[in-house]
Amino acid sequence: MALSEDEIKAAMIEKATKAPKPQLYIKDFYACDPDTKPRVIKNIANALVKEGKLMFWSSGSTTMYARPDRIKNEEGAEGIN
Amino acid sequence: MAKHDTPLLDELESGPWPSFVSDIKRQAEKNPDCWDILGQLELSYRDKITHWKHGGIVGVFGYGGGIVGRYSDVPKQFPGVEHFHTVRVNQPSSKYYSTENLRGLCGLWEKHGSGMTNMHGSTGDIILLGCRTEALEPFFWDLTHELGQDLGGSGSNLRTPANCLGKSRCEWACYDTEEACYHLTMHYQDEIHRPAFPYKFKFKFSGCANDCVAAIARSDVAVIGTWRDDIRIDQAAVKEYVAGNIPSNGGAHADGNWGAFDIQKEVIALCPTECMWMEGGELKIDNSECTRCMHCINVMPRALRPGAQQGASVCVGAKAPILDGAQFATLIVPFMEVSADNEFESLIEFIENIWDWWMEVGKNRERVGETMQRVGLPTFIKVMGLDPIPQHIKEPRSNPYVFWNEEEVPGGFERDVDEFRARHAA
Numbered sequence: 001m002a003l004s005e006d007e008i009k010a011a012m013i014e015k016a017t018k019a020p021k022p023q024l025y026i027k028d029f030y031a032c033d034p035d036t037k038p039r040v041i042k043n044i045a046n047a048l049v050k051e052g053k054l055m056f057w058s059s060g061s062t063t064m065y066a067r068p069d070r071i072k073n074e075e076g077a078e079g080i081n
Numbered sequence: 082m083a084k085h086d087t088p089l090l091d092e093l094e095s096g097p098w099p100s101f102v103s104d105i106k107r108q109a110e111k112n113p114d115c116w117d118i119l120g121q122l123e124l125s126y127r128d129k130i131t132h133w134k135h136g137g138i139v140g141v142f143g144y145g146g147g148i149v150g151r152y153s154d155v156p157k158q159f160p161g162v163e164h165f166h167t168v169r170v171n172q173p174s175s176k177y178y179s180t181e182n183l184r185g186l187c188g189l190w191e192k193h194g195s196g197m198t199n200m201h202g203s204t205g206d207i208i209l210l211g212c213r214t215e216a217l218e219p220f221f222w223d224l225t226h227e228l229g230q231d232l233g234g235s236g237s238n239l240r241t242p243a244n245c246l247g248k249s250r251c252e253w254a255c256y257d258t259e260e261a262c263y264h265l266t267m268h269y270q271d272e273i274h275r276p277a278f279p280y281k282f283k284f285k286f287s288g289c290a291n292d293c294v295a296a297i298a299r300s301d302v303a304v305i306g307t308w309r310d311d312i313r314i315d316q317a318a319v320k321e322y323v324a325g326n327i328p329s330n331g332g333a334h335a336d337g338n339w340g341a342f343d344i345q346k347e348v349i350a351l352c353p354t355e356c357m358w359m360e361g362g363e364l365k366i367d368n369s370e371c372t373r374c375m376h377c378i379n380v381m382p383r384a385l386r387p388g389a390q391q392g393a394s395v396c397v398g399a400k401a402p403i404l405d406g407a408q409f410a411t412l413i414v415p416f417m418e419v420s421a422d423n424e425f426e427s428l429i430e431f432i433e434n435i436w437d438w439w440m441e442v443g444k445n446r447e448r449v450g451e452t453m454q455r456v457g458l459p460t461f462i463k464v465m466g467l468d469p470i471p472q473h474i475k476e477p478r479s480n481p482y483v484f485w486n487e488e489e490v491p492g493g494f495e496r497d498v499d500e501f502r503a504r505h506a507a
Contacts, residue, residue: 025445026237027279038440039277046275049145056236056276059136060149060167061403062446063236063276071138 002035008044013053013067022070023057029065082113082161085120089127105197112196114161118211121159132159139166139214141221145275147232148217164214168194169233170207170224171266171273174259175246185228193220203299203401204283205243206233237280239272244286245293253378254288255306255391256419262286264425265432277436279443284432289387290375296396296410301449302432303396303410304419308388311368312377318384319344319364329380348377393419395431397461398450408450411458413465415472431465438464459484 003011011032016024029041045065048054057064057071087102094100102119109115121132137150149167156163170186186207190196195211202208212220224230233241242265245251247258265284266273272282285296288306296303321327322342328335329342344364349357356370357377364384366377373394378385395417396410417427435449443452453461462469471477487493 025279026276027445030441037437039437042277042440046145049275050143055138056140056145057136057138058140058146058149058236058276060151060235061281063145063238066138 003033005044008033008036008041009048009053012041012045012048016054016065016067017070022066023064024066025062025064082116084109084116085123087119087123090119090123108196112191114211115195115197117153117159117161118165118195118197121153121155121162124155124158133165137166139217141217141232143274144232146235146238146273149235162211165195165211166214166217168209168212168217168220169202169204169235169241170209171231171233171241172201172206172243174244174262175249176201176205177249182228186230189220189223189228193223204233204240205285205294206241232274234273234281237276237278238274238282239269239277240281240283241273242266242284242286243294245288247286247288251288252382253291253306253375253387255308255387256288256304256393257421258286258288258304258306260421261304261419261425261428264421265429268425268429278440280446280448282436282439282449290373291379296399298399298407298409299401300399300410301397302435303399304393304417304428305396306387306391306419307373307394307416308391309416310388310390312366312371312388313386314364314366315384315386316363319381320362322381322384327381327383331382344381348380351376392416393428395428397435398448398453400448400450405451405454408454410450411453412472413462413467415470434465 012029015029015032016022019028026038026042026045029045030038032041045054049056049065052068054065055068055071057066090102093102105115105118109119125132132154134152134154137152139150140146140148147169149169151165151167153159153162153165173182186209187196187198190198190209193212193216194209197210199208199210221232224232242262244258244262245254247254247256247260249259271277282302283300284302284304285294285300286304287294287296290305290307292303292305296305318327322329323344325342329347344359349359353374353376354370354372356367358365368388373387378387393416394412395414397413399408399410401407414431417431419425419428439449439452442456443449447455458473459469462473474480
C-alpha cells in the first residue's frame with residue numbers, strides 16, 4: 001500500500017541525508033515507496049525543494065537533488081570540479 | 082579586465098568564415114569582462130583541458146531549469162568569468178521576433194549579463210551566455226515583467242518545445258505547428274520549469290516531411306505533418322512544368338545553368354519508392370506506395386500538393402551523439418489527428434504514456450530512444466498499447482522474421498512432441 005505524502009517526504013529526506021553521495025537522481029527516490037508512481041515522487045521531490053529541504057543541482061543536461069547542507073557551493077572554490 | 086595575449090585564438094580569425102573570436106573581441110570593447118572569456122579559452126587551448134567547472138546549484142526561485150551554472154576554475158586569473166552562467170529563454174513560436182523585442186532582449190542582457198548571445202541553441206531556445214549569480218533574479222524579474230517572456234527548459238526537464246513556420250507562412254503545413262507547440266508549452270509548464278525525468282526530453286513540431294526543425298533528428302517525440310489520402314495533382318500545371326513555363330523548385334535553381342527541366346530525371350527517377358510515372362502526358366502516382374517524402378511536391382509545388390486528409394506522423398527516440406551515437410527517431414504512429422479542436426488530446430495521451438513508462442524503466446541519463454533500443458521495439462510498441470504494423474519494420478518487404486506471442490497463436494506454444502514425431506520422424 002502506498003505511503004502517505006508526509007511519510008514519503010520523510011523517507012526521501014532520510015535518503016538524501018544518509019546516501020553516500022550528496023546528489024541523487026530522481027530515480028533514486030522511487031525506492032522510498034515502490035507503490036507510488038514516479039510522477040507523484042517527482043512532484044513530492046519538487047515540493048521538498050520549494051520547502052527548502054532539498055535543492056536542485058544541475059549539470060546543464062541532468063538535474064539531481066541534494067540536501068542543502070550536503071552540497072558544495074561552487075562559488076569562490078578553486079580547482080576543477 | 083585587461084586584454085590578454087591570445088595568439089592561438091587570433092589564428093581563428095584568419096580563415097574565410099565569420100569568427101567567434103572577432104565577435105567576442107567586439108563585445109569586449111563594450112564589456113571588458115569578455116576579455117577574460119578569450120584569456121581563459123587561450124589557456125584551455127594551451128593546457129588542452131577545459132577551465133569551466135561543470136554544473137552547479139544556481140537558478141531562480143521556484144524554477145528547476147532554464148539556468149545552467151558555469152564557473153571558472155581559475156577565477157583569480159580571469160575574474161570576469163568567475164561566474165558565467167547560461168540562461169535559456171523560451172523563444173517565440175517559429176522564432177518570429179519584432180525588432181523591438183530583439184532590442185529589448187539585447188538591452189536586458191547588456192544590463193544584467195555579458196551581452197554575449199547564441200541565437201539559437203540546438204533545442205531552439207535563446208541562449209544568453211555569461212551572468213553572475215547575483216544578477217540572475219533581477220534579470221528574471223525584468224525578463225518576465227518587462228518583456229513578458231519566460232525561461233526555457235534545461236537539465237532533466239522537458240526542454241523548450243520548437244516548431245517550424247507552419248501555417249503562418251507555409252502552404253505545405255499539414256497541421257498548425259504553432260498552435261500545437263504553444264498549447265503543449267502551456268500545458269506542460271511544470272515539466273518545463275521543474276525536473277521530471279531520468280534525463281532530458283524534447284518534442285518538436287514540423288508541418289511536413291521537409292522537417293524544417295529537424296524533429297526527426299533531434300527530438301524524443303517528433304510530430305511531423307503528413308496526409309493519408311492522395312497527393313493532389315493539377316495536370317495542367319504538370320504540363321507547364323514539363324514545357325518549362327514554370328520554373329522547378331520555385332525558381333531556387335534559376336541562378337545556375339542546370340539545363341531544361343526533366344521530369345523523368347528530376348522527379349520520377351528520384352522518387353524513393355518509384356511510385357510515379359508518366360502516362361498519356363499525365364503524371365500518375367501509386368499513392369499506396371508513396372512514403373510522403375515531399376520531394377516531388379518540392380520540385381513542382383504548383384502542380385502537386387499534399388492530400389486533403391491531414392495530420393501527423395509521430396516518431397519517437399531521436400538524439401544527438403552523447404552516448405551510443407546519434408540516432409533518428411523511429412516511426413511509431415503513421416497517422417494521428419493533430420487538432421486544437423480537441424486540445425491535442427491524442428498527442429497528449431501518447432506523450433504521457435511514454436513518460437509513465439520511461440520514468441519507470443529508463444535508466445539515469447538514458448534518453449527514451451536508448452531505452453527503446455535496450456528493451457527492443459516490439460516491447461515498446463506493446464507497452465504503448467499499439468498493434469505492430471508494417472511501417473514499424475525498417476524493411477518490411479525483405480525482413481522475413483515474424484515473431485508471435487504465445488497468446489496470439491491458436492493453441493499456444495504447447496505441443497505433443499510424440500504426436501508430432503509420429504508424423505515427422507526425427
